[in-house]
Amino acid sequence: MRHGYGKQFLAVVLAGTLTATLAACTKKDEVKAEKTDVGVTFDQIKLGEHTDLKANLKFLTHKTDIVDTTFKDYVSEFQKMYPNINIEYEGITNYASDITTRLTTGDWGDICMIPTTVDKNELKNYFINLGAMDELSKEYTMLSNYSYDGKVYGIPSMGNIQGIVYNKAVFEKAGVKEIPKTPDEFLSALQKIKDNTDAIPLYTNFAAGWTMTAWDAYIDACATGQADFAQEGRVKGKNPFADRGDQTGPYAVYNLLYEAVSKGLTEEDPTTTDWEGSKARLNKGEIASMALGSWSIVQMKEAAENGDDVAYMPFPITVNGKQYTSVSADYNYGVNCNSSADNQLAAMLYIKWLIDKSGFDVNQGGVSIKVNSEMPEFLKAFDKVGLLYDVPVPKGEETWGNDVNNESELGINVSGGMAKSVVEAAIEGQPSMKELADQWNEKWTAAQEKIGITH
Amino acid sequence: MDCGARKDWNHSLTVRKRGNDMNTKRAPFNFIKWIQSGKVNRRLCMVTFMLAPLLLLLVFTYIPFLKMFQFSFYDMKYIGARKFVGLKNYSEVFSRKDCFQALKLSGYYIVAAFIQLAIALWFASVLSFKVKGGGLYKGFMFFPYLVCGIAVGFIFKFFYTRGFVLDTVLQWFGFNLDSLPYWLKDKSINNISIAATSVWRYMGQNMVLFIGAIMSVDSSLYEAAAIDGASGFNKFRYIIFPSIKTIIVLNMILAITGSLSVFEPPYVITNGEFGTGTYFVIMNKLAHVSQKVGLASAMAIVLFVLILFATLLQKAGEWYFLGIGDQEAIRTVRRQKKQNRQREADNR
Structure with a gap:
């Protein structure tokens, strides 16, 4: 008799948990992530401000080779200025195709490298507007790839x-x-x-x-x-x-x-x-x-x-x-428009730090995207070559x-x-x-x- | 009036239920007692235990499949707006040259599958009897099946590289490197090279299935055959083969459906270049490179129907030529009927 009772109990519990998980699943589906508006643009934020900001960021990257080395150093360097912002890198080997499917879920992380599969008119559904093209282009070049309607959605990691x-x-x-x-x-x-x-x-x-x-x-x-x-x-x-x-x-x-x-x-x-x-x-x-x-x-x-x-x-x-x-432009950094405002601000700060302070661009064999930056040493052979920058598409x-x-x-x-x-x-x-x-x-x-x- | 009738019906139902149930005596309705009663409890258990596998099946197989079916009617990318286009994707699948051209490559894999089954059957019938180190052989031959498909691809990429493993081994046997072909570049043989990798991978698994089936044959049959003076081949022909025909047909169906939907070997080893792009590789390219998700979904549905058709055809063949389970084959039954009729006619 006791044995039978145990079985019944198990059955009821199992049924209960299963229906509960089922309910949870459907519930999650119904709640579509809301877009948040951080209220500041990339050109307005300055490194050194908001140093008490707390955030945990997830960063999806194609650079699987340096996730555990260079990027770790960057994070600890960045944390000297922003001790409460933590950044977790995730390297994706088959980046170009995997990231597209992950983006569609809306819940992929905070910063990623924008794949070419996102059409320009779709950018606003996935990434935050980082600022006006006119303002940002005073400081940075090569912004045209991921801007639409005069708004910039992606900042190139390097040229x-x-x-x-x-x-x-x-x-x-x-x-x-x-x-x-x-x-x-x-x-x-x-x-x-x-x-x-x-x-x-x-x-x-x-x-x-x-x-x-x-x-x-x-x-x-x-x-x-x-x-x-x-x-x-x-x-x-x-x-x-x-x-x-x-x-x-x-x-x-x-x-x-x-x-x-x-x-x-x-x-x-x-x-x-x-x-x-x-x-x-x-x-x-x-x-x-x-x-x-x-x-x-x-x-x-x-x-x-x-x-x-x-x-x-x-x-x-x-x-x-x-x-x-x-x-x-190489891959561009994009910030998830569904993240919380704090995360978005922290993400922008980190991206700004990566571009202004980390030296990532030259270390990785690229050129800086900042206006009037100098050519790195190894591109000496290019001094007589005409440099043509990407021009915005009409x-x-x-x-x-x-x-x-x-x-x-x-x-x-x-x-x-x-x-x-x-x-x-x-x-x-x-x-x-x-x-x-x-x-x-x-x-x-x-x-x-x-x-x-x-x- | 109406209300009363329903009440009456309800009443009779409960009475019948109580009458059927032996455990509960006529007492006021008690939920705990009711749920503990044998019948309800058994059903509850059944439903509960089935819920987990059914849920998994639903979430990971049927819902994605239905979604794909839906996608096949749309002009869509992974990201961005979708447009309903009706059957346009399907007509494109049939009018494009590359889709069905790619299906021709399955011929290589089907031939390879038959060779694989033959080798597996041979090894199985040898290894089912006492052989020195039989377990070791079985282990070695089953091992490739345990290696993941992507790893197999990488192994063979190096295996076929000019001057690497295969070329070196062939040189030991006196072949000249200059007379050897480029195994993956030469369009006349690269599909054979790739199909061979799947023989290597799945032969052991087929063999183990066959050994299992052969083991279940009653050993007294062999003894009787031995007394009658049957040779090894006769034993196979008259005892082993008829006993395991179901498994053989099952393996054949799996091998042929597998051949129609080959993906891993060509994708990993050559990425579908140099004329090795199978149907699935082309489909993957359309979906992920050109972002034609609707078209690729339609291709998948078309292949699904083809595989369904091929399986039915094989089932029909089995039914006609071999017979299913204990049932005699239709062909034999007809032949017997014909003979009977003839006999009757002769007697008359």
Whole structure:
């Protein structure tokens, strides 16, 4: 009898807890997080004020490599000024795709790096307005990526410069005396490296996938010398990938890769490249060059003992006798619009500290986003190069870039799919670069028409 | 009038209930007694214990599935407004070249699955009998199944790298490195290379299932067969195979549905490049790179219907050729009927 009673009791308790959890679940669903308004903007807050603020912040980052080292130091340094603000970092390996799904829950943390998948007109539903574009641009540059309607929603963590990371010693050993300035010069330099040294002239890092997006970053300002090419030429222009015939423009960038692969100037088997290992191999001179943004320099220098050999050159395209490079924003910091006002204020203070005081930008191979900041030491080769900053996209066209990109499925700056298809085609020997470009133009034009862009 | 009738009905119900219940005597209604009574209590227990698995099933399988079904009718991204487009996504799935092109790759995996089943069956029938170090062999062959799919992908990425494991081993056997293909780059063999990894991974698991089934066969049958002078193959053909056909068909269904929805190996090893993008890899790319969530959901639903269809087809085949459970196969039944009829005709 007692035994039976126990069973019944258990059953009732189980049923009770289950219905309770079920009820709790549905309840949580009903309460939609309310947006809070902190009432101050990024330009108004000053470091050193609000030092008694208490907050626990959660910071989602793509920088998994320094979560336990550099970021820990930053937090303890920051806490000297704000002892009651605690920051917990969470590194996400597959950041670009994971963060998108997490954002939709609204309850992801306080600070994150805004993914490219958030369209500009959606920014206000996820992030707080950090201030007016007019005010903030007096102090900072490169704000246009995540601003909408004159309001800024994201502050870049640093600026990136686009070029090619290479091993100086290998280039010298191969007999390349001057830094190549055009695609042809670059190809002949790679050929010399192949003939005179054992190094792999150009390592694609094809297998890692995301590394291939570096090629997409060259096609706009670097390849054309126009700061607004991304919007005016590529998004709105007619057949942007067509051959211009003068070794400039997007075609010239991908053609350089096509030629390098088909002439055997890249690694033998792109499907088995190894990203982590490639850093040390470039450092040691087993790899001569790689196409990557300036953020990679520091990692290459630190990968092995020949850090001094690692150098950076502008992308080898010359437009009317001059080389250009784009200075563009890396991931932007965004603050959750559903966090409490205290957390939002604390988050803004920490972001301000990161930009003004931490030295994160230069340490990570970037340039500071502050107005009139100096170029770091390792970008010496860029003193004669025209620096082109991102220009704001005209009002009403803010979402076109993403829309056309998604609709056409080319994945520019997202998947590196175009550069990958170039490598694949060059190995197979078909389709030719011209046919590839025609396919892209066709998809691009169809997408433009669907979005409603007319030429 | 109406009210009275209902009362009457209620009354008769309670009377019937009480009449059925042996434990409670005719006493005023007591909730605790009622809930403790055998029948109610048993049902309560049943419901309570089923609630947990059902809840998990509902929350993690059916609700997401229904949501996906709903998404498949929308033009939507993960973030931003959704627009109802009806069946447009479905018509796009059928009109796009890459979707069904990718399904052709499943052919490689289906062939691999049959090879895998054959090897597993062979090992199982050998290892079910006393073999020296049999446990060790079983352990070694089952081990790959325990490794997570992503890790398997990374293992094979290095395994197939030029001049690494596979090439080195082949060179020991006298192959020349220059005459060997690039296992993942060469489009004529890279799908075979990748399909081979899933054979490596799942063969052991299939084998263990087969061994379990073979173990359940009555051993006196083998003895009787041995007395009759049956060879090893005859034993397999007439004793083992008919006894485990259900498990074989089950494994086949699992292998074929698995082949239609391959994702991990090509995603991890080649990221779907160089012509190795299976249906799921393409779907993943559309959803996460091009943000076409509606289209990708429609692709998933189409594949779901295809898999359902393939499974039904296989079930029908099993029913016709092998028979389900103790039931004779339809084919044999028909044949017997035909023979009977013929016999009757002859007698006449």
